[in-house]
Amino acid sequence: MLLKEKIKNLIIEVLKNKKIELIEFEVEKPKEEKFGDFSSNIAMKLAKILRKSPRDIANDLKEELEKKDEFKKVEIAGAGFINFYLKNDIILGILEEVLKTKDDFGKLEIGENKKVMVEYISANPTGHLHVGHGRGAVVGDVIANSLIAAGYDVLKEYYINDAGKQIENLSKSVYLRYKEVLGEKIDFLDNGYNGEYIYDIAREIKDKYSGEKNKEFDSVKDFFTEYSLEWCLSSIKKDLNDFGIKFDNWFSEKSLYEDNKVLETMKELEEKKFIYEKDGAKWFKTTDFGDDKDRVVIRDNGTTTYYASDIAYHENKIKRGYTKLIDVWGADHHGYVKRVKASLEALGYSENDLDVILVQIVNLYKDGQPFVMSKRTGNFITLRELMEEVGKDAARIFFIMRSSDSQFDFDLEAAKEQSSSNPAYYIQYAHARICSILDKAKINLDKPRNYKLELIKEDEEIKLIKKMDELKEVIELVSRNYEVHRLVKYSQELAGLFHTFYNKHKVLTEDEELTEARLALLLGVKITLKNILTIMGVSAPERM
Structure with a gap:
């Protein structure tokens, strides 16, 4: 408590x-x-x-x-x-709890095992993930990890947009580049996908199949669609795995159509009198729920809109038993929030069943100048390039060190600095430094010991213990308001208090009992740092 x-x-x-x-x-x-x-x-x-x-x-x-x-x-x-x-013995009780519970310190039961789904990234599978996706990825992942620590039953889900026009566009782009690498002259699409990776896919197909697939597009469309989609998804999965993100489920938009769920949901809305016909199209009365205008769900040619499949997808989430849905979107989707909430209300659910976190854009800077050009895509800097530049851990911490609803200027040089001005280095260095001290002490602290914790009484020591106590409060706060930047702030404060203590007090003293008490204190800080770094998806190095 x-x-x-x-x-x-x-x-x-x-x-x-x-x-x-x-x-x-x-x-x-x-x-x-x-x-x-x-x-x-x-x-x-x-x-x-x-x-x-x-x-x-x-x-x-x-x-x-x-x-x-x-x-x-x-x-x-x-x-x-x-x-x-x-009284000091009350404060020392916190340290005793940390040493006793170890990896479980900070975990709560407020979630009561309620089922929560966090859906994030869900980038179109039409190319590499870029830096903008990276920020949403970490925000979503850390929200999910915080909810798990708070006692919720969490599912991390990626929604694969594999049913829209963008997939046909990808397929045709690869098809044309394939013809080009076979030596043909082509007229490329005005809105086609550019970037070296399209050539990479085309060359791969040429190497595997030679000219076998060089036929009329309609006859090989399914092949190019499937191959290109699988290539892009593999690239996305590899990047995310290297970025420390693992999804529990990859949900295909296409499956909603194959299982007839989109039309079933539209029929449900029609029966509830929320859909009407106008100009040959079918419109959803979103104005009944505060939207500025009604929205088309079925076009005049009979095809469904992206909004229609999104409505079906969100109903599907609830029907799978999730009592809270959390979506992490780019800030450019802010106008879409009311529409999705309207659809849930119309279907008989509460708009409060869905929380949407909007993540603002990231501006990259290198040597004080905007850094925007990518070798791999010809456009956005990819997440892979960012990881190669600054490392996974620094990227993750930098992405969540500011409130996600504010634009963020990401200084690449600052993320590589080995100084207290770099929060990633500062926090990890505190953990590594403690490991070094514990190693030097050559005392097996894993064995139960009767530490004389009453010897811990210096101001700097007491502040460290009180800060450890705040971990649960921070986790609870993040699980309720999704402000993941508070985790970085807390980690910096704890690391700062450790550095202050270490610079002022000797740990390995001639007094054996005091030494052991202080080692126990540092072990408590190490446990707390590691636990919060784990929630942030950042490694806790023992050496730096």
């Missing part, structure tokens, strides 16, 4: 004993250390109910709270804030 929750429970206990009505109140860390370890506004919240001044209420509560074993002292400040100063 978090220290703040423990204090909250003690306050509630006092309120019950005094037969005072239970209300919502806060227990928070004060901005200044002189105001204690925690502070509560309970007295101000009770003022109206009890018709007394907050300070009088605070003094009444203080008398009872001071009797609790957990507090060194309780003070009243300002208009009636109650400030709590914890």
Whole structure:
């Protein structure tokens, strides 16, 4: 249990004993250390109910709270804030918990094993993943990991857009380049897919099949579609695997059509009177749900729109038993959010069943200049190129170090720096440095030991332990509001407190008991750092 929750429970206990009505109140860390370890506004919240001044209420509560074993002292400040100063043994209990639970430290049960699906990236399988996809990839992956740590049953899913015109366009682009590498002159498509990778696919087909596939497009269309799609998906899967991202499920848009799910869902909406005909097309009444205009779901030529398959896909997710859907999209899809939520409402679900996280664009900089040209695509920098430039770990941390709803300038040189200004290096170096100290001590800390933790009493040591306690709070926060940048901020703060402690205090001293206590403290920091790095999908190196 978090220290703040423990204090909250003690306050509630006092309120019950005094037969005072239970209300919502806060227990928070004060901005200044002189105001204690925690502070509560309970007295101000009770003022109206009890018709007394907050300070009088605070003094009444203080008398009872001071009797609790957990507090060194309780003070009243300002208009009636109650400030709590914890006894050291209560704080040391956190370190004991870390050492006992190890890899499980930070894990929560608030999710109660509820089924959540996180769908992210879902880039068209028409080429390499680019840097923009990379940011959404890490945001989605870390949200999913945080939810798992919070006790939810999470499925990570990639939606393969393999049923649209873009697939035919890819197929035809590869077909034409294939003819070109066979020596024919071609007129390439105005809206065709460019980039060296299209030639790579074409050459691969030529090497395997020579000129065997050089026929009229319609007769080899299925072959080129299947081959090109498989090539692009393999490339995407390899890049994501190397980026530390593994999906539980790859869901094909095409399967919705093959199983007749799109038309079934449209029929369901029609029966609910949410679809009408106009100009030969079928329109969904999204204006009934706050959209600025109605949307076409079936065109006048009888083909369904992408929106129609998206509606069917989201209903399919819920029918698979997921009580919460989380979609991570690029910010350019902001206008689409209301439409998808409208479709869920029309189908009888709640718009709150779906949370959409919008991820803003990434601007790359190298040597202070915008860096935009890719050798592989002729356009966007690929995720693969970024990993080769700065490494997987730095890329992942940089992608989530700022709020995902703000544009991000990614400085490639900064991501490679070996200094405290590079958060990836700073956090990982703290872990590696602790490993080095523990290794040098030559004490087997995995064996149960009776550490004299009461010897831990320096300010820098106590701050480290209190910061470890905050891990659960950060995980809970991210699992509720999806603000993954808070994980990086927390990791930096914990690493910073470790570096401050290490620069001021010797760990390996002549006092064996103090040495062991401090090694136990560092082991606790190491465990906490590793656990949060794991949630961020970043390695915890033992040497750097």
